[in-house]
Amino acid sequence: MSNTTRSALITGITGQDGAYLARLLLGKGYEVYGLAPRRSTDTSWRLRELGILDGVHMIDGDLADLSSLIRAMETSRADEVYNLGAQSFVGTSWQQPLLTADVDGTGAIRMLEAVRIVNREAHYYQASTSEMFGLIQADRQDENTPFYPRSPYGVAKVMAHWATVNYRESHGMHASSGILFNHESPLRGIEFVTRKVTHAVASIKLGKQKELRLGNIDSKRDWGFAGDYVEAMWLMTQQPSPDDYVVATGITVSVRDMCKLAFAHVGLNYEDYLVIDPKFMRPAEVDVLLGNPAKAKAKLGWTPHTPIEELVAMMVDADLRRLSA
Ligand code: NAP
Numbered sequence: 118m119s120n121t122t123r124s125a126l127i128t129g130i131t132g133q134d135g136a137y138l139a140r141l142l143l144g145k146g147y148e149v150y151g152l153a154p155r156r157s158t159d160t161s162w163r164l165r166e167l168g169i170l171d172g173v174h175m176i177d178g179d180l181a182d183l184s185s186l187i188r189a190m191e192t193s194r195a196d197e198v199y200n201l202g203a204q205s206f207v208g209t210s211w212q213q214p215l216l217t218a219d220v221d222g223t224g225a226i227r228m229l230e231a232v233r234i235v236n237r238e239a240h241y242y243q244a245s246t247s248e249m250f251g252l253i254q255a256d257r258q259d260e261n262t263p264f265y266p267r268s269p270y271g272v273a274k275v276m277a278h279w280a281t282v283n284y285r286e287s288h289g290m291h292a293s294s295g296i297l298f299n300h301e302s303p304l305r306g307i308e309f310v311t312r313k314v315t316h317a318v319a320s321i322k323l324g325k326q327k328e329l330r331l332g333n334i335d336s337k338r339d340w341g342f343a344g345d346y347v348e349a350m351w352l353m354t355q356q357p358s359p360d361d362y363v364v365a366t367g368i369t370v371s372v373r374d375m376c377k378l379a380f381a382h383v384g385l386n387y388e389d390y391l392v393i394d395p396k397f398m399r400p401a402e403v404d405v406l407l408g409n410p411a412k413a414k415a416k417l418g419w420t421p422h423t424p425i426e427e428l429v430a431m432m433v434d435a436d437l438r439r440l441s442a
């Protein structure tokens with residue numbers, strides 16, 4: 118590595134955001150290290166799909182294991198650390214609340230500790246979330262809106278968020294928190310509603326599936342494209358001072374309307390295929406999220422580029438391609 122090459126460590130590199138962020142950083146000339154937990158099957162399909170698997174250095178490690186995080190910091194000699202690793206599915210957090218708290222909450226503190234111990238000059242990014250707003254306390258949520266999490270996942274992320282603020286204030290670390298609203302892509306996990314819908318639409322169109330079963334279709338989300346959102350993560354670590362930023366589109370759309378768009382893209386009417394199944398309802402719901410990204414626009418110069426219509430079309434087309442292959 119030359120003296121001028123910057124090094125980045127990404128936890129959760131095998132996830133949706135990890136893959137897009139790795140591609141962005143490789144494009145900027147970074148040496149990219151990815152921390153990934155040991156699994157019994159190959160989890161690198163997203164890195165493969167983006168054609169970057171050979172370009173990144175993989176490190177075995179887990180947010181539950183401090184020594185592996187310290188080792189990852191030593192191996193990567195990271196100038197920038199992006200903590201994206203998480204049990205990120207809200208639904209599962211009611212089934213595994215302690216694991217979610219350990220990985221998403223305490224795990225962030227372990228990563229902050231590893232940074233503090235090995236190289237406290239490294240710039241740190243925490244993957245915070247609009248789920249922290251939960252039962253919303255303002256019509257449009259921004260950096261000053263109080264949190265009211267509605268799931269074990271949201272609770273764990275609030276802990277990680279405040280830990281990030283605390284390491285900044287206690288240890289003078291360059292630790293920033295990106296409060297990102299929902300962002301999707303063809304690389305989204307199939308358990309999340311947008312990808313579940315686009316995969317079903319493609320499958321129904323190709324005659325492989327007859328119906329789509331969903332829970333609460335009246336909830337609303339501020340949905341953007343993951344490829345746009347990883348740019349905001351990088352911009353945060355480039356700032357002279359660390360801070361917290363809301364990253365969102367400023368537009369909210371119901372699950373119902375998202376479905377309508379996806380089915381219409383292949384010339385179908387969603388009402389002919391959608392079945393409401395109580396199995397997919399949550400013990401406590403986040404009814405609506407709508408972000409105000411004014412600070413990210415003003416201070417980072419960040420803007421989203423991908424409207425929901427384009428995003429949904431991109432996802433349906435990718436699923437059609439995969440299922441036809
Ligand atoms: P994702 O696709 O679910 O990726 C999560 C990543 O974390 C995966 O690589 C996963 O590996 C890894 N991971 C799970 N448990 C781990 C552990 N114990 N130690 C280390 N890594 C672990 O999630 P994403 O959509 O890319 O989101 C990235 C981050 O942003 C997450 O922290 C999420 O909570 C947060 N976030 C996401 C959104 C969104 O809309 N996408 C919005 C706001 C915040 P395996 O696949 O092997 O389990």
Ligand code: G4F
Nearest residue numbers: 205207246247248298299308309310311331332333336397
């Ligand atoms: O796609 P979802 O599972 O995403 P959710 O719960 O908003 O969480 C995602 O975004 C957060 C940011 O706000 C991230 F922090 C988090 O990691 C994750 O990426 O559900 C969206 C909405 C919910 O209201 C849910 O109840 O869709 C509703 N929904 C209705 N039927 C469904 C279904 N969700 C899923 N996953 N599956 C359904 O069948």
